Amino acid sequence: MPTNALPFALSLTFPVLFAVSASQGGLWISGVAIYALIAIPIVDYFIGASEKSLDPNTDDSALFWHKLITWIWAPIQFAIIAALLWLAGNATHLTQGELIRLGIAVGIITGGVGITYAHELVHQTNRFERGLGEALLTSTLYGHFAVEHVYGHHLHVGTPKDPVSARFNESFWAFLPRAVVGSFISAWRITMDRLARRGLPAWHRTNPFWRYGAATLAWCALAYALAGWFGVALFALQALIAFTMLEAINYVEHYGLARRLLPDGRYERVAPHHSWNTSNMLTNYLLINLQRHSDHHYKPQRRYPVLQTYDETKAPQLPYGYPTMLTMALLPPLWFRVMNPRVEAWRARHYPAAA
Numbered sequence: 001m002p003t004n005a006l007p008f009a010l011s012l013t014f015p016v017l018f019a020v021s022a023s024q025g026g027l028w029i030s031g032v033a034i035y036a037l038i039a040i041p042i043v044d045y046f047i048g049a050s051e052k053s054l055d056p057n058t059d060d061s062a063l064f065w066h067k068l069i070t071w072i073w074a075p076i077q078f079a080i081i082a083a084l085l086w087l088a089g090n091a092t093h094l095t096q097g098e099l100i101r102l103g104i105a106v107g108i109i110t111g112g113v114g115i116t117y118a119h120e121l122v123h124q125t126n127r128f129e130r131g132l133g134e135a136l137l138t139s140t141l142y143g144h145f146a147v148e149h150v151y152g153h154h155l156h157v158g159t160p161k162d163p164v165s166a167r168f169n170e171s172f173w174a175f176l177p178r179a180v181v182g183s184f185i186s187a188w189r190i191t192m193d194r195l196a197r198r199g200l201p202a203w204h205r206t207n208p209f210w211r212y213g214a215a216t217l218a219w220c221a222l223a224y225a226l227a228g229w230f231g232v233a234l235f236a237l238q239a240l241i242a243f244t245m246l247e248a249i250n251y252v253e254h255y256g257l258a259r260r261l262l263p264d265g266r267y268e269r270v271a272p273h274h275s276w277n278t279s280n281m282l283t284n285y286l287l288i289n290l291q292r293h294s295d296h297h298y299k300p301q302r303r304y305p306v307l308q309t310y311d312e313t314k315a316p317q318l319p320y321g322y323p324t325m326l327t328m329a330l331l332p333p334l335w336f337r338v339m340n341p342r343v344e345a346w347r348a349r350h351y352p353a354a355a
Contacts, residue, residue, distance in 0.1 A: 004054065005065035005305070007285040011073065011113045018080050021105055022087055025094050032105035036112055041323045043282055050281035053292075056299070056306045066305045067129075070117045070288070074132045077114045080106055081139055081238065082222070088234050089227030096230070103234045107241025110140050112323075115246045116287050120304050122146040134211065139219060140242035143212030144187035151194075152186045153250075154300055158259035158274045159267050164247065168256040168343055171332035172248060179247045245326065252276065252325045253293050256343035257316065260351065272298045272315040273350050279309045283321030291322055316346045 001009070014032065021029045084106050088099050114136050121133030122145070130146070137143045148164075156162035163182025166175045188209070195204060223231035257274050259267040272294035278284075284291050292307040294315035299307075311317075318325055319338065328335050 001065045005069065008066060008288055008305070009069050010282075010286045011069075011117075011288075012076075014109045014113060015076055015080060018083075018106065018109065021102060022083065022091075022094075025098050029098055029101045029105055032108055036108055037323050037327060040282060040286060041321060044280050044321045044323075047280075047282050049279035050284070051279050051309045053289075053308050054306045056302060056308060058306050060303070063303055063305055066303065070120055071129075071132060073113065073117045074136055077110055077136060077139060080109060081219075081235070082226075084238065085223050085226040085231045085235060088223075088231045099230075099234060100237065103237040104241055107140075107238035108245065110136075110238055111242030111245030112287075115140060115142070115145070115242060116290050118145070119149065119290070120288060122150060123300060124303075134208070135215070138212055138215035139239075140246075141216060141236070141239040142243045142246065143215065144184050144209070145243075145246070147190055147208060148183045148187035151190045152183075154270075154297065157254060157270060157297060158257055159261075164250040164254075165257070166251045166255040168258075169336065169340070170255075172251050172329040172335070173332065175251050176244065176247055179250060180243070248326045248329055249290070249322060251329055252318070252322060255339055257346065270297050272310050273346070275315065276318045277310055277315040278318040278321055280321035283323060287322060291318075313349075316342060 013035075017032050017035055021031055084099075084103060087094060087102070091099070094102070118133040118136035121129045121136070124130055124133075134143055134146050137145050153162055153164055156165075158165050163186055164179045166172075191207060191209060192202060195202060195207060200206065219235055220232050223235040225231075227234065253276055254274070255276065257276070259270065259274055261267055275293040275297045277294040278291045280291060288304040289307045290296070290304070292309050294310050295302065295308045319342075320328075328338060
């Protein structure tokens with residue numbers, strides 16, 4: 001594996017942590033959360049930022065190892081979830097309380113890593129990668145994200161039409177139910193519109209919601225077979241944690257940033273300054289450059305290794321990496337204190353007439 005791809009394999013430390021947590025139980029189960037939400041952010045803070053990136057014109061064939069990292073995660077995630085469910089029905093060394101905590105730990109992995117990788121995969125045009133992305137999403141009960149994110153969020157980001165663009169002074173806890181319900185409704189409407197344009201009914205076999213529903217039933221059946229209703233509940237718990245983390249990331253990525261409505265009734269074109277950006281090096285390795293979100297929305301066709309970074313003059317900057325910002329988002333008074341002045345500064349820089 002080339003040296004410029006190897007650091008992005010940082011996520012592969014999580015299966016090891018899961019194995020240790022599952023085998024040892026007790027306080028070891030907290031290791032995943034401590035590692036992801038405390039240890040990595042602390043190291044990230046001291047390592048600092050890095051603006052290095054590959055040439056955006058790098059040929060796709062030169063990115064094999066970068067792509068492989070995302071491909072191999074799918075079977076790893078499925079194995080982790082299946083192991084959790086097997087333990088729920090067979091492990092004698094873990095109490096029910098420990099299994100619940102282990103389910104939360106798995107949700108941190110499937111949400112923090114799995115959905116991040118799925119996000120990269122569903123942006124690709126080939127069936128193999130989109131299929132892997134959808135499979136990862138359905139294992140967290142969020143298959144519709146594959147439709148809503150690509151065909152809804154990217155089109156409507158920073159406008160009232162986007163259910164996952166957080167509004168100024170909107171707390172995460174107010175945002176979360178709006179985002180979860182709104183993204184599902186948006187995905188369904190987009191799907192119905194796409195089918196209608198082809199003259200097809202809602203129940204046509206090409207409706208992706210059939211796949212999402214079938215995958216959900218398959219996972220629930222496996223959970224029940226391995227651990228009964230407790231297994232189903234545990235599977236649902238990890239999914240809840242996972243998609244809550246996803247929406248927390250959505251909240252952080254666009255909080256308070258809005259596109260200007262033009263006189264002709266359309267919104268201005270998406271630009272780098274419509275997404276929060278950060279170049280924190282370690283968490284960008286962990287999250288495969290997701291934090292270079294300004295460039296992702298500006299050039300959504302770019303794969304993660306070639307995403308570029310921007311300075312304060314072109315894109316607003318988060319003070320810390322995503323793990324720290326997610327924790328901060330759970331505490332609205334602290335979030336508003338840190339972020340509202342930055343939103344106001346953003347308005348003064350990019351929209352002085354409206355500030």
